[in-house]
Amino acid sequence: MENGAAPTAPAVIVAIDGPSGTGKSSTSKAVAAQLGLSYLDTGAQYRAITWWMVNNGIDTGDPHAVAAAAGKPEILSGTDPAGPAITVDGVDVAGPIRTQEVTSKVSAVSAVPEVRTRITELQRTIAAAAPHGIVVEGRDIGTTVLPDADLKIFLTASAEARAARRSGELKGADVNVTREALIKRDAADSSRKASPLAKADDAVEVDTTDLTLAQVIECVVTLVEEKRAGK
Numbered sequence: 714m715e716n717g718a719a720p721t722a723p724a725v726i727v728a729i730d731g732p733s734g735t736g737k738s739s740t741s742k743a744v745a746a747q748l749g750l751s752y753l754d755t756g757a758q759y760r761a762i763t764w765w766m767v768n769n770g771i772d773t774g775d776p777h778a779v780a781a782a783a784g785k786p787e788i789l790s791g792t793d794p795a796g797p798a799i800t801v802d803g804v805d806v807a808g809p810i811r812t813q814e815v816t817s818k819v820s821a822v823s824a825v826p827e828v829r830t831r832i833t834e835l836q837r838t839i840a841a842a843a844p845h846g847i848v849v850e851g852r853d854i855g856t857t858v859l860p861d862a863d864l865k866i867f868l869t870a871s872a873e874a875r876a877a878r879r880s881g882e883l884k885g886a887d888v889n890v891t892r893e894a895l896i897k898r899d900a901a902d903s904s905r906k907a908s909p910l911a912k913a914d915d916a917v918e919v920d921t922t923d924l925t926l927a928q929v930i931e932c933v934v935t936l937v938e939e940k941r942a943g944k
């Protein structure tokens with residue numbers, strides 16, 4: 714099978730977690746496209762709700778205010794790996810959710826339990842509806858959102874490699890500033906009470922520090938194909 718899922722291939726649910734810059738989005742999109750699966754970027758959903766809070770004057774540093782507003786925005790996520798769309802109340806926010814302001818506030822918003830309950834429910838509904846299966850990437854997919862996933866991957870990489878990758882994207886960004894911001898966000902995501910960033914006990918850990926993106930994709934595709942063959 715070269716491209717797309719064979720009509721008889723069983724649906725497969727893949728959870729890909731890990732800290733920032735380990736390659737979750739690039740790997741997940743490519744694996745989903747190659748195997749004919751749907752794709753869900755859960756970080757984009759947390760960014761979208763954060764964008765809405767900022768746009769509506771909610772103090773993102775006040776967990777009570779964030780909790781009270783958590784049910785208000787309507788967040789819709791597309792699942793096409795070739796063009797994953799995200800809208801809030803009908804507005805395309807694919808660009809605005811990537812600003813520095815949203816990036817600096819997203820950890821505080823996503824630590825609020827009411828936000829997580831709402832977004833987790835959306836994620837489970839989307840995963841259940843995927844016809845051939847789905848690759849879902851985030852921080853708590855293997856541990857909390859989809860604990861029965863067929864395959865769980867936990868990507869890691871050194872802080873240096875991750876910072877170099879991220880500052881390559883943010884043209885002109887100082888690599889040391891990027892590294893500190895990334896470490897701070899990972900610490901916040903790992904230490905929160907409500908479903909923190911964590912490796913599930915049954916996840917396969919892949920250290921991508923010295924691997925090319927193509928090598929990581931190949932590794933994950935092989936693991937998915939092995940799972941499918943055994944189903």
Ligand SMILES: Nc1ncnc2c1ncn2[C@@H]1O[C@H](COP(=O)(O)OP(=O)(O)O)[C@@H](O)[C@H]1O
Nearest residue numbers: 733734735736737738739878882921924925926
């Ligand atoms: N193994 C790798 N080697 C080099 N660059 C990579 C690798 N994996 C991802 N990248 C690049 O690093 C950046 C961050 O990757 P991304 O997939 O967005 O990470 P994450 O979703 O984990 O934050 C992207 O520019 C991507 O192309």
Ligand SMILES: Nc1ccn([C@@H]2O[C@H](COP(=O)(O)OP(=O)(O)O)[C@@H](O)[C@H]2O)c(=O)n1
Nearest residue numbers: 733734755756757759819820823851852853
């Ligand atoms: N499953 C998830 C996914 C993201 N998040 C939050 O959303 C933020 C942005 O996620 P992202 O995947 O877009 O982050 P990067 O791609 O910038 O690393 C994370 O830093 C977490 O605070 C989460 O709490 N749980």
